[in-house]
Amino acid sequence: MRQRVPHFARTQKMQTPTVVVGKIRPGRNPRKYFDPAEMAELTESVRVNGVLQSLLIRPVEEDESGREYEVVAGERRYRAALSAHGEDYPVPVIIKAMTDAEADSFALIENIQRADMAPSEEAVQAAKIVGWLQGDRDEAARQLGWSRSTLDKRLALMNCSESVLEALNTRTIQLGHAELLATLEKGTQDKLLPVIVSEKKAVAELKKTIEAAACSLEKAIFEKTQCTTCQHNSSLQTEMFGEAIATGNCTNRACYTEKTDRKLEGIAYGLKDEYQVIRIVRAGDNETRVQLLVEGPTGVGEEQAKACHGCQNFGAAVSGLPGSLGKVYGGQCFDTACNSQKVAARIKAERDAKAATQAPASSSSSSDKPATAKGAAGKATAPAEKPVTSISESEKVKAYRTDVWRKALRKEVAQNAELANAYLISIALHGLARTITGDTMGKFFEKLTEQKASSTFPGCLTAVQALDPGKRQQLTVATTVAAIDGMDVTSLRDLCRYHKLDLKLHWNLQKAQDFLEMLTKSEMKVLADELGIRKALGDGFAKLFNKSKPEVIAGLLAVDGFDYTGKVPKVLGF
Structure with a gap:
């Protein structure tokens, strides 16, 4: 008689997707050490009972072996299934699209919640997460649910040599051993490791040995003139005491660290x-x-x-x-x-371009198929989008750019009273007249009339009424200019676009030394590429950039035969 499958089990089976093991590759697991006895036990369980808990996997680009998914969580089950049943075995999965950063973070958190993960394995994955977060350790600690202190201690293990990390992975040494060894050069770590293992040195004993040699004066990068007569110089202590630490070291770690940090x-x-x-x-x-x-x-x-x-x-x-x-x-x-x-x-x-050049000639001549990316000379005519070579918008560049916009717009508006009047009405209609300050208008009034503005409203009314129409019109223009001065950047950009402001009439690299001075030499290289200066300099480009920053600036402002007219960097545009 056929065995009846309960309705609940059939429902679960229908709802849980499966993927054959051969379509999945390992990749996100921070755990590198798998206890052989535990793996053998799990493999036998999977052989008898199958995989009962779903693997978390993510879609990836298919590799040469046809694997189109990657394990995020559940690699032990994946390995056991592969060993017990082979590549054609379907395993239950949860498929979720993730970025590399999300997958790394999820894999570490999932493993931390399980027992017996080596601190060295946690360190490697935590370092990846800090990398994805561009060095923000506080945010990394928050995502991992660790204290900042715990994160810093784990990351310190990243200075361990490969052999020390492996020893910690396999539980050959303790965490305390690894934390102490991490303060030394990797070559020294590898020399000490066999001694620690063979002699079974305690952490406290190793600490005493390492502290004796950690602050080497020979390898110090700071100026050591004062160290020659310092009481913390172990060379002098050799004369003072019968038993001393290794010679040529500083016994005042705080001072040594402070001087090193200052030098760095x-x-x-x-x-x-x-x-x-x-x-x-x-x-x-x-x-x-x-x-x-x-x-x-x-x-x-x-x-x-x-x-x-x-x-x-x-x-x-x-x-x-x-x-x-x-x-x-x-x-x-x-x-x-x-x-x-x-x-x-x-x-x-590169792969797409190669595929296009290798496409059969018939495919490009067929009238019922789209044209290939090959041009008349047989080269690809649809390359990848060219990278935008321009200076990034740092805060200092943004501030400089805004100032350029204001000055240029003020100059053009000041020369057209009718336009200034129309802009002023528009500014007032949009509620931007509040940006016009009495101090600014007072300065304009004093400049035009050679008298100070009254401190009272009736006094201002009387003074303005007494002005001739020409002066009042000039003050109206000045009011628009004052509004431009106080306008927020978004509104200023809108006004520049409406006005169709042409920066080429107001800005020239030859007159903008202050702009170059705010850039680094790396950014100047990008600017030289964008404006065509690199090409104009030819072989002299590399020679110029080997000089000091002031010399580079002077060279960029005086390139023989280069026409600076109309050359405005993209970063200054609106």
Whole structure:
């Protein structure tokens, strides 16, 4: 007799989607160590009972193996199902579209809520989340449900060497061991690790050893003249005490750290003319930045790389890590999510262009099919959208731009009394007349009449009534100018557009040294590309930008044979 399936079970089966294991790939799990005994037990359970709890997966671009989903949560079940039943086995799933950042965050939170996840595994994933959040540790801690202190301690583990992280993953050493080793250079960590394991050194014993060698004066990056006679110099302590710490170290960690931090800040300050962003990177900040590359699997492409130099997230990293203390890494992108999108766009554009050039000739000649992307010369005529190469809208650039708009608009309105009168009525109708202040009008009145405005309303009425019509008309124009001065940026932009203000008549790079002075050298490169100065300089471009910022500015303002007329940066437009 056929076994009757309960109605509830049949309903559940219909409602729960399944995907065969072979269509799914691992990828988001921060857990790297899987206890062999526990995995064997789970695999046997899945062999007998199947997968009872759904995997959380997300759709991804299909890879060469035909896998079009990625595990976000449930990799142990995924592995057990693959081992027990093979690639054709259907597993219950919950399919949810997620960004990389959302998937990383969800995977870590899901694993934290389960037992026995190694702190090193938490650290690796937490660093990714901090990277997606562009270094905002407070927001990362909030999303993870951790205190800021817990997050910082986990991120500090990111300075551990691979072997130390693996030892912590497999529970060969304790968390305390790893936290202490993280303060040392990775080469030193690898030398100490076998000793710790073989001699089973306690955390307290290791702490004493590491504190003795942590503040090496030989490797200090700050000026050490005062250290030679300091009582905290262990070289001097050797003479004072029979037993001393290792020679050539500072025993005053607070002072050593303060001097190191001051030196790092000085290095960062020295780069302010070169880059938009300069950050001192510490343990755990490794995912907050990525080297901007032009070519290769992680390259953004030549045109996009030029555009990236003008981005407000482009800059340099100053290392605050043992082993590379004070080292500067230029050409850094501090928006890793954007960088990954640009890399993916470049790869897709190259793949599409390649597919277009390899398309059969018949496909382009067929009248009932759309034309391919091949031009007369056989090259693709529909490339990816060209990156916008322009300076980013930083707050200082916005302020400068607004000032340019106001000055240009004031000048044109001041020359047309009839237009000024029409604009003034419009301004009053829209309720913007409140931006006209008595102080501003008083200055205009004094300039036109050579007398101070009255402090009383009747006095103002009398004074204005006594003016000849020409002077009153001039004051009406001045009132419009005063309104433009006080107008909010949105209304100012609307007025500029209505007026069809042509900035080419009012702004010229040769007269705008103040504009260049607010830019970094990286942003100036983008400006030179946009305006055609790089091309005009030719081989002299690189030579110019190897000079100091004032010399670069002087060079950009005096390019032989270059016509500056009408060259207005896109960032100044409205």
